[in-house]
Amino acid sequence: MSTAPRVLGGRYEVGELIGRGGMADVHLGHDTRLGRQVAIKMLRSDLARDANFLLRFRREAQSAAGLNHPAIVAIFDSGEDDSAVEGPNGTRTTLPYIVMEYVDGETLRQQLSKRKQFEPAEAIRVTEGILDALAYSHRMGIVHRDIKPANVMITSSGHVKVMDFGIARAIADTAATMTQTQSVVGTAQYLSPEQAQGQTVDERSDLYSTGCLLFELLAGRPPFTGDSPVAIAYQHVGELPQPPSVFNDAVGGDLDAVTLHALAKDREARYQNASAFRTDLENVRFGRSISTAALGTAAAVGAVATQTLPQSYAVAGSPTAVQSPVTERSERYANTAGLPAVGHDEEDDERKGGRGKAALITVLITAVLALVGWGAVTWFSNQTPAVTLVSVPTIEGMKGDVAAQTLATNNLRGEKSTAPSTTVTEGDVISQDPKSGTRIAEQSVVKYVVSTGPDSLTVPDVTGFDKDAARAELEKQGFVVSGFQEENTPDQEKNKVTKTDPAARAVVAKGSKIRIFYATGNVKVPDNLVGQDWALAAVALQNAGLQPRKETVESAKNPDEVLSVDQAGNVVKMGTSITVKVAKAPTPPPVTVTSPPPTTPGTTTTGTGTATPTP
CATH class of the missing domain: 3.30.200.20 (Phosphorylase Kinase; domain 1)
Incomplete structure (x- = not known):
């Protein structure tokens, strides 16, 4: 049973x-x-x-x-x-x-166990989704404090969902350190240096953990590993991470730089907010220049970005620079102590004669080239008019038409392109090239990208709205209402919205069709209550928006067992009184007691009512 x-x-x-x-x-x-x-x-x-x-x-x-x-x-x-x-x-x-x-899907931890490494483009997409969630939670004053692959879900449709705010704290909580009862709270592989040291945390601690997660997606392993959580925590505090490209040849220099900048030990030196981190990832994805701060961090740890995006995730047409070969003597030695002594070279002295002839030829060729170059410069200086340089204005964040006008005012020409964005308002400039402040010639081209808004939207929750108000709200947010459908339900009053299809919070393409369901004010009387206990039947009727009324009937059934329900299966107005007949024990028949009639002398009684005279 x-x-x-x-x-x-x-x-x-x-x-x-x-x-x-x-x-x-x-x-x-x-x-x-x-x-x-x-x-x-x-x-x-x-x-x-x-x-x-x-x-x-x-x-x-x-x-x-x-x-x-x-x-x-x-x-x-x-x-x-x-x-x-x-x-x-x-x-x-x-x-x-x-x-x-x-959430129908898998955690990032489960996917990493299967895939080991993510393709750079996919790793960027997932991390951007996490940063979208963090930008919102930080804006609402909440620090997650435990970002790791096990706390990120990937739905069956590929969307990112951050979960488990079990140790989250308010940003304003000055006591929000990472130590509780003398232990560090969090997961060792993703702890920020300030977390590992038990210091007060803020949103930048979440960004460090996200950098650790991005590193693992790219490299197939966390930035630091060790035999114990304490050993790993020490590395977070005192050791520099290797670039993820060391473990994955598909990772380019710019993506190395962004990852390493997120992993800066000093929170003042890393990304200061989730939006800045996400913008740099978006720049990598579109083949644009990343922030100077990220490039500086990469250079400081010896991972200078000498190449742009690999072809696996570069924008079509973007160049891929190649590391130039080391040819100078100073490049072949770690420092001046490793150079040969003055007056000597690495070559054997037996080859000095050959080197002398080569040196003489080199001097002669250099002299000829210098004369030719001097003549060319003299000629061009007489033929070419002076070039006027202007400073590139800041147009990022401007409306597209305002940006074009600003460039024209500064004697520059604009070249507009568009791209979707979840962080920049539709119609605003996402990025520009060259960057603001750069000195370039008048009438040079400045390329800029204008946001077309997100290419997908989240269905708003209009439950409880009047159906016409719900239509207006959905159309205002870029959806098409395909129609209305009645629903007999106690959850809402008459003409109030009960749900939508697709459902609230679903992420769908911009301009998708939405069907609105609304309450009729009627409900269906449950038709499966016969045989149940009266108490359960009463709760079921109340949950259905009805008023149960008990009527007892003598029956051989168990006491309080439902025998019948008035209008079962019918649709009635919400709040209708429904009679429920329930069993009660039958009344037992009355017990008859017969008293014997009074006797007289000389008689005897027989039976119950007959007197017989004695002889």
């Missing part, structure tokens, strides 16, 4: 175990009220009596509940179940749970 599923909060049915972490188990769940799949995260029962874990688990619900972003796993509800855990001496312990968006 199958047992009834466990129900939390009167509405969430707990299903199979789909995930397990160090702090909690995750089950597939079903929201019986809204009829949708959810994921239910429950604190492990052996940790339910630990105050630190309880605080951390409750903080996750509080931190993530206010975050509404397509790249962050949504928190729908939370609560505590007081019927699940048996404590010492028979006491009951509450078990907190969080109801989350169910």
Whole structure:
């Protein structure tokens, strides 16, 4: 006989175990009220009596509940179940749970286990999605503090979802260090130096962890490895990482530079916000110049970007420079101490004669070239008019038409192109080449890229809107409403929106068609209640938006067993009173007691009512 599923909060049915972490188990769940799949995260029962874990688990619900972003796993509800855990001496312990968006996909950790390394273009795309989520959470005042592959989901459609804000803290919390009860909180391979040292963290700590994650996507391993978490933490604090190109030939110099800049030890020297990090990744993806700061970091650790993007992810037509061969003597030796003594060369003295002749020929050729060059310069100076140089203005962030006018005002010509962007408003300039402040000749061409906005949009949640207001909101955000569909449901009042198809928070192409479902104000009377207990039937009717009315009927059935439900299966107005006939025990027949009639002398009685005279 199958047992009834466990129900939390009167509405969430707990299903199979789909995930397990160090702090909690995750089950597939079903929201019986809204009829949708959810994921239910429950604190492990052996940790339910630990105050630190309880605080951390409750903080996750509080931190993530206010975050509404397509790249962050949504928190729908939370609560505590007081019927699940048996404590010492028979006491009951509450078990907190969080109801989350169910994500059909895999974690980055699972994908890395299969693929080892990501293609550079795919690694950039995934990291951009993570940075979108962090830019939003930081803007909302929340630092994640545990970015790692196990906390990033890739949906079956390829979208990025950041989850597990279990140790997240408010940016403004000055006590938000990474030490709790004398231990470091986080995962060793992705700890920022300030986290490893127990210092106060901020959003830049998340960016360092994201740099570690990007490094692993490209290299197939974290930037630092060791025999213990402590050994790895020491490396985060004191050792410089190798460029990811050491482990993956497909990684180019610019991508090396961006990754290494994110991994700068001093938080003041790395990316200062998620948007700056994402912009540099986007520049790599489109073959544009990356920030001077990133190039400077790469040069400081000896990983100067001597080549641009490999062909695997370069924009068509972008050049790929090649490392020039080392030919000078000074380049063949590490320092001046390694150079041959003055007056001697590396060659054997037996070849001095040949070298003398070669040197004489070289001097003669150099003299001839110098004379030719002097003559050319003299001629061009007499023929070519003087060139007027102008400074390139800043047009990034301007509207496209304003940028064109600004360039014309400065005697420059603009060459416009377009590209989608999730961070730059549609119609604004994303980037320019040359950069602002560069001195170039008048009438030179300045190339600039204008944003066409995101090529995909997130469906807004219009649940509870009036259906016409919902249409206006969806059309305002770039969707096409394909029609309306009635729905008999108790979840909303008449003419209020119950859901959309595609559903709220789904990421779809710009201009997609959306169908709106709205409540009719009617509901269907459940038709599967006969045989159930009256209490369960009453709850089911109330959840359906109806008013149950009990009527008892004598029956041989079990007491309170439902015998019939008025209008079962029919559609009626929400709030209608529904009569439910339930069984009660039949009234037993009355017991008749017969008293004997009074007797007189000289008579005897026989039977129950007959008197016989005695002789």
